[in-house]
Amino acid sequence: xxxxxxxxxxxxxxxxxxxxxxxxxxxxxxxxxxxxxxxxxxxxxxxxxxxxxxxxxxxxxxxxxxxxxxxxxxxxxxxxxxxxxxxxxxxxxxxxxxxxxxxxxxxxxxxxxxxxxxxxxxxxxxxxxxxxxxxxxxxxxxxxxxxxxxxxxxxxxxxxxxxxxxxxxxxxxxxxxxxxxxxxxxxxxxxxxxxxxxxxxxxxxxxxxxxxxxxxxxxxxxxxxxxxxxxxxxxxxxxxxxxxxxxxxxxxxxxxxxxxxxxxxxxxxxxxxxxxxxxxxxxxxxxxxxxxxxxxxxxxxxxxxxxxxxxxxxxxxxxxxxxx
Numbered sequence: 001x002x003x004x005x006x007x008x009x010x011x012x013x014x015x016x017x018x019x020x021x022x023x024x025x026x027x028x029x030x031x032x033x034x035x036x037x038x039x040x041x042x043x044x045x046x047x048x049x050x051x052x053x054x055x056x057x058x059x060x061x062x063x064x065x066x067x068x069x070x071x072x073x074x075x076x077x078x079x080x081x082x083x084x085x086x087x088x089x090x091x092x093x094x095x096x097x098x099x100x101x102x103x104x105x106x107x108x109x110x111x112x113x114x115x116x117x118x119x120x121x122x123x124x125x126x127x128x129x130x131x132x133x134x135x136x137x138x139x140x141x142x143x144x145x146x147x148x149x150x151x152x153x154x155x156x157x158x159x160x161x162x163x164x165x166x167x168x169x170x171x172x173x174x175x176x177x178x179x180x181x182x183x184x185x186x187x188x189x190x191x192x193x194x195x196x197x198x199x200x201x202x203x204x205x206x207x208x209x210x211x212x213x214x215x216x217x218x219x220x221x222x223x224x225x226x227x228x229x230x231x232x233x234x235x236x237x238x239x240x241x242x243x244x245x246x247x248x249x250x251x252x253x254x255x256x257x258x259x260x261x262x263x264x265x266x267x268x269x270x271x272x273x274x275x276x277x278x279x280x281x282x283x284x285x286x287x288x289x290x291x292x293x294x295x296x297x298x299x300x301x302x303x304x305x306x307x308x309x310x311x312x313x314x315x316x317x318x319x320x321x322x323x324x
Contacts, residue, residue, distance in 0.1 A: 001253070001254075003247065003249075003251050004132075005251060006025055006251060010022055011135055015140040015144060018141070019141040019144035020084055020085065022138055023142065023145045024081070026134070026138055026141070027122075027258075028252075029251070029252045029254075029257060031122075034129060034243075035126065038121040038125035039077075039118060040194070041121050041125060043190060044214065044222070045117045045173070045218060046113075046114055047183050047222060048173065048177045048183060048217075048218050048221030049110070049177065050176075050180035052113075053182040053185075053186045054182045055104060055106070056182075057186050061276065062189035063189050066192060067196065068264040070190070070193055071264040071265065072264075074260055074262065075262055075269060075274055076093055076096065078259075079092075079271060079274075080094055080152070081145065085148050085149075085152060091287060091290075094152040094153065095287060096271050096274065098154070098285065098287070099283070099284050100276070102282065103278075108156050111153070112155055112172075113169065113172045113176075115149060115150055115155060115158065116166075116168050116172070118146065119142050119143055119145070119162065119165045120162075120166050120169045123138075129240060131247035132247070139162040140161065143162040144160065146159075147160045151288065152289075154288045173217065177217055179222075183223060184222055184223035184224070187223075187224075191210065194206060194210060195207055209231075209238070212232045212234075212235035212236075213236070213239070
């Protein structure tokens with residue numbers, strides 16, 4: 001397979017119909033590392049909003065179990081899209097995610113912003129550092145994955161285009177980014193997780209390079225000073241050098257998708273492993289499109305030995321789910 005064969009394939013697809021398949025090609029074959037970095041930056045952007053970071057700070061999830069919290073977020077997203085949003089597995093993951101977030105009263109716009117970071121963050125990273133930029137079909141596929149996620153989570157007002165997500169994100173950040181001590185505490189906890197992926201002697205360098213790749217509005221909101229220009233330039237050159245190497249390599253074979261390798265679950269995971277320990281004691285509710293029939297409760301479905309539907313149709317509409 002040629003280096004640009006999948007790009008030609010993607011350009012021939014219809015994003016409205018094939019958005020899930022295009023998303024898998026982006027995240028598992030064309031840009032697995034870059035997509036993961038974009039999602040990581042998306043996490044950090046969430047912390048620039050005091051209303052979000054204060055909630056995360058109160059839960060102490062990153063302080064007490066930062067690696068697990070990171071892995072759980074990635075794995076729930078993976079579970080939702082692995083077999084398709086409408087699969088039993090995808091819908092079970094969405095119910096579980098809604099159960100996690102149902103404990104908190106969070107404004108709908110905050111949920112929508114967190115979702116927007118997962119759409120815009122990967123594209124901006126890939127366009128800046130990937131071995132090629134995303135084409136229009138790939139950008140729209142990311143947006144449609146975000147839109148479909150919003151429908152399953154009950155988030156109101158989600159755009160169906162990438163341009164819509166980008167406009168919302170930029171306007172929200174312009175209004176809501178502000179420094180608060182909680183921002184820095186949660187960001188520091190996340191940097192400690194990221195630094196733990198490398199040998200200890202490299203930890204200070206990893207944190208410094210990560211800061212060097214962040215934009216100044218986000219750095220100010222997190223309470224960090226911009227790195228010196230030479231550090232920023234060196235970080236950009238190092239990441240771009242990687243992209244030149246990747247561009248020269250053969251395309252990833254179809255039999256070898258890049259799948260999650262969570263450090264918290266070296267021997268595998270089940271859906272019930274994901275999220276805080278208390279989630280298993282909270283009821284599962286049907287998704288917004290799962291209606292009661294003849295006054296009866298929506299029947300639970302079995303997926304991998306787990307009950308995936310439970311309780312009466314009572315999706316809580318405080319707002320909708322985002323980072324807990």
